[in-house]
Amino acid sequence: MAAKVDGETIVGLKPVMGYLHRNHEKIGERNTYLLNMPFTDRLDYFCSMSNNFGYALAVEKLMGIKPPERAEYIRVIMAELTRIVNHVSTIGFLLNDLGAYFTPILYAFEERELILDIFEAVSGSRMMCNYFRFGGVARDLPAGTLDKIRDLVFERLSRKIDELELYLTNNEILRHRSEGVGVLTPEQALAYSTTGPVLRASGVPYDLRRADPYGIYDRFDFDVAVRYHGDVYDRYLVRIDEIRQSIRILQQAVKDIPEGPIQEGKPQYQVRVPAGESYGRVEGPKGELGFYIVSTGKPNPWRYHVRAPSFINLTPLELMCIGQKVADVVVILGSIDIVLGETDR
Amino acid sequence: MSNPSIALETDLTHIFPDMIKSDERQGYEGYIVEPAQLVYFLTRLRDELGYDYLSSVTGVDYLPEGKMEVVYHLRKSTGGAPLVIKTQVARENPVVDSIVSVYPGAEFQEREAWDLLGIRFDKHPDLRRILMWEGFDGHPLRKDWREGYFEEDSKPFKSRWPDGHFKRSEQINPFGKNVDYPAGFDPETWIPEPETALYAGLDKMVRGVEETAIDTEQIIINLGLNIHPHTVYFEWRLR
Numbered sequence: 001m002a003a004k005v006d007g008e009t010i011v012g013l014k015p016v017m018g019y020l021h022r023n024h025e026k027i028g029e030r031n032t033y034l035l036n037m038p039f040t041d042r043l044d045y046f047c048s049m050s051n052n053f054g055y056a057l058a059v060e061k062l063m064g065i066k067p068p069e070r071a072e073y074i075r076v077i078m079a080e081l082t083r084i085v086n087h088v089s090t091i092g093f094l095l096n097d098l099g100a101y102f103t104p105i106l107y108a109f110e111e112r113e114l115i116l117d118i119f120e121a122v123s124g125s126r127m128m129c130n131y132f133r134f135g136g137v138a139r140d141l142p143a144g145t146l147d148k149i150r151d152l153v154f155e156r157l158s159r160k161i162d163e164l165e166l167y168l169t170n171n172e173i174l175r176h177r178s179e180g181v182g183v184l185t186p187e188q189a190l191a192y193s194t195t196g197p198v199l200r201a202s203g204v205p206y207d208l209r210r211a212d213p214y215g216i217y218d219r220f221d222f223d224v225a226v227r228y229h230g231d232v233y234d235r236y237l238v239r240i241d242e243i244r245q246s247i248r249i250l251q252q253a254v255k256d257i258p259e260g261p262i263q264e265g266k267p268q269y270q271v272r273v274p275a276g277e278s279y280g281r282v283e284g285p286k287g288e289l290g291f292y293i294v295s296t297g298k299p300n301p302w303r304y305h306v307r308a309p310s311f312i313n314l315t316p317l318e319l320m321c322i323g324q325k326v327a328d329v330v331v332i333l334g335s336i337d338i339v340l341g342e343t344d345r
Numbered sequence: 346m347s348n349p350s351i352a353l354e355t356d357l358t359h360i361f362p363d364m365i366k367s368d369e370r371q372g373y374e375g376y377i378v379e380p381a382q383l384v385y386f387l388t389r390l391r392d393e394l395g396y397d398y399l400s401s402v403t404g405v406d407y408l409p410e411g412k413m414e415v416v417y418h419l420r421k422s423t424g425g426a427p428l429v430i431k432t433q434v435a436r437e438n439p440v441v442d443s444i445v446s447v448y449p450g451a452e453f454q455e456r457e458a459w460d461l462l463g464i465r466f467d468k469h470p471d472l473r474r475i476l477m478w479e480g481f482d483g484h485p486l487r488k489d490w491r492e493g494y495f496e497e498d499s500k501p502f503k504s505r506w507p508d509g510h511f512k513r514s515e516q517i518n519p520f521g522k523n524v525d526y527p528a529g530f531d532p533e534t535w536i537p538e539p540e541t542a543l544y545a546g547l548d549k550m551v552r553g554v555e556e557t558a559i560d561t562e563q564i565i566i567n568l569g570l571n572i573h574p575h576t577v578y579f580e581w582r583l584r
Contacts, residue, residue, distance in 0.1 A: 001568040011563065018476035025461070026485050026492070031500055062372070190422055193399050193450025204422060206398075211424035276372015279401075279418060279427060290401050292416065295372075300499040307401040307418075315453050329568065344476060 001317075001329070008325050013318045017311075020344035028304035033059055033271050036304065038130040040291075043306060044342040045127055046089060049082040049119070050284040052132035057214055058280025058291040059134050062273050065264050071136040072216045073257040077149065078122070078131065079215075079282065080246040080253070081115050084157065086285035087197075087239040087246075088112055090337045091164070094236060097334035098177050104168065111160055114152060121145050134271050136263030146254060153250040161243050169240070178232035182320040182332035185230060192316035195309050196287025198336055201238040202230035208283035220249045232335040270299055286310055286337055306345060310338040357428075360394075361386060368431060375429025380441055383432050387447045390419060390428075398422045399448035402455060404462040406436070408488035413439040413464055434464075443469035461486040480532055482525040493518040493525070 004012035024043065028036050040055045041048035053075060060066065067075070089112055092105030116126040121142050123131040131138050168174055184194070189202035199206055205226040209217040225241030227234035275297040281290035287309030294303035313336050320332050357376055358367055364386050365376040378386050390396045400418040407414060413436045418427040434441055443466035444451050455466045456475040463484035466472055474481070483490050494514035496502045505511040526532065 002565060003568060004563060004565050006563045018474075018478070021476040023461075023485055029486075030498065035500060190398050191449050193448065193454075206422050206424075212420075212426055274372060276370075277374070277416075277429075279429070281400075281427075288400060290418070292401065292403055292418075294405055298499065303403075303405045305401075305403040307403070311453060311457075312401075312450065315450050326566070 001333075003321070003326070003329060005326055008327075010321045010324055010326065010329060013321045013329070015314050015317055017314075017340075018344055020340045022345070024306065024345040025304050029301055032299045033134070033273055033301065034269060036301070037132065038128065040306075041128040041130055042341060043308065043345065044284070044286065044289075044310065044339045046339055047082040047086045047285050048127060048129045049078040049131060050282055050289060052129065053079050053215075054280050054282040054284065054289045055291045056132040056134055056280070057282065058278050058293045059271070059273060061278040061280055062276055062293065062295055063134060063271065064274075065135045067136045067264055068261045069258050070140075070260040071262045071264075073253050074122075074137050074141065074262065075132065075215055076217065076220070077250060077253050077257070078119075078129075078137075080250050081118065081149075083246045083285045084243050085112050085115050086337075087243050088164070090285075091168070091236060091239055094232075094331070094334045094337075095168070095174070097330045098174060100173075104164075107164060107167075111157065114156070118145060118148060118152075121148075133263060133267060135265060136261075136267075140262050146257070149250070150254050153247050153254060157247050158244065161240065161247075165240060169237070174236075175233060177328075177331060178236065178335070180229075181232045181324060181328050182335060183229070183231045184316060184320055188316060188319060189230065192319070194287070194313050194316060196284070196313070196337075197225075197235055197238045197242065198287065198313050200225055201227045201234040203228040208281060208288055212281075214280075214282060220252050222248050232331055235335040235337075273297070273301075281307070284309060286339070286342075287313055306342075308342045308345060310336075310340075310342040311345070314338060314343065357394075361389075365430075368429075375431060377431045377433060380432045380434055384442050384444060384447060387417070387419075387430070387444055390430075391447060395421045395423070396428055399444075399450050400427055402444075402451050402458065404458040404464050404486075406462060406486065406488045408436070411436045413462065415441050415458065415464060417444070438465070439463070440465045440467055442467050443472075445469055460484070463487060480526050480530055480535065482527045482530075493523045 002014050002016060003010055024039070028039060031039060037052060037055060040051040043051050088108040089105070092108030095104035096102060119129055120126045122145060123129040123138065184198070184202045186203045189199050189204055203226060205224045207224040208214070210224050222245045225238050225245055227238050273295045275295050277292070277294045279290055279292050281288055288307065289309055290307030292303070292305040292307065293301050296302045317333065317336065321329050324332065356367070358365055364382045365378045368375050368377050396419040398420045400420050403416050405414045405416060412433050414431050414433050417430040419430060420427050432441060441464060443455055445455065446468070452470070453475060455469055456472060458464045459466060459472055460474040460477050461484055477485070485492075494517050496504060496517070502511070
């Protein structure tokens, strides 16, 4: 970022990016459809399951297939666990930026590790999961995994979030540093195309899981977390709320998950994708994650575009920072929650 | 709960008969709008039909047809499926009106489309490369742009499959010859002009800041960011 300051006050700011650019989209056009699945893990390496989900939805829309029931439930469970992983680490890192160096993040990482253990059990990898397939998921849950997830969502997670809140939510330093900082009004948030917690903390109750449901999200009972001040503190609160809602969804999902197949048809190495365009999108932990795919009927996509929330949420950064102090810029950036693997692609 | 099919059921060609036509290509959806009327059309969509939220802007290079297409996904903040709007221009020197004045959220996405596809957006407030650097030759997402180690358009490459032989990209593309620069560009003597442009952009963007009693001086600082989330450290560079 290049910032222009008057004394300590920001009067202008430009994000400068691209240092981690690897032309994801060009490589994605060379790859076959399935080869892109592990490649999406590398976008936002904190939430690879959500990335898989969005890409799988886009290609499935073109192919006109739907995964079987059990796979749908597994997908929702994984996507919501990913959201918890992302939000606890975001909260931890935000505190890092506020100067509470590495103590909160270690509390957060404790929960993250437990969830990553589940990811490792189902997919073989902690972070680069590569778990979703077109029309299903790669393999069924191993024995005992569902019990582990039950344990987490019914017994452990909500208590741990309570504990986190007990330490943080009314912490004087946190509130002083974050209340009224980096304010984005609802009109601005919409006009600047922000999504996810940034948009919802500004008082716009827009969540794709509700607004344009995908998968089986229309079956679950949950609230769209929304806060109204649009400052850093509200973005923190929205994330806490969302973790609680994710736990609610998870509790319903692990209760209802049926037995059955996990893949529609036979697993294929080379899928046949008819010509056309499709836009698959999910409410990722950071916002709307979209995949725009144009197919010409060949084994590789003609165009593969990633609508990256970390990238687009940076557009109003200058707006949020103007008039704030230099030290607050760090906090504001932390509250947007960007991952450079996705910003630069 | 909104009805996700509303956007698809309403036929916008009745409302805007001379501006748009529906996209008839097999497997495609949405509408194609005349480039000249794009901004006017989107303004009316936003103000009259409630598409107040721009989801994504991107471009597609249709090399065989010689066309460059810009794709907009619009949404209503009250919910529903996205509305897909496209506009097509000639592939040679494509110019489309910028929609930043209607949807400010398009700013970075249009810069990205310019950077990667070479679509110029007229009246964009700050059209510079965003992901690539200025010493990069061409626009990499164009279908006729080829990387230095180019083998084939699509994987699996014949050199590697099914026999398993392959050449390392260093062999195809020896060190020292593996980078192309734009004509007239010499990295040794290059003075990063874009930084000047960047700082000039900062000057342009100065908005009303209250006058303080203290006599302060305006300086520019660079803040560096680690690649991993949030761990920001400072690198002060004063100008």
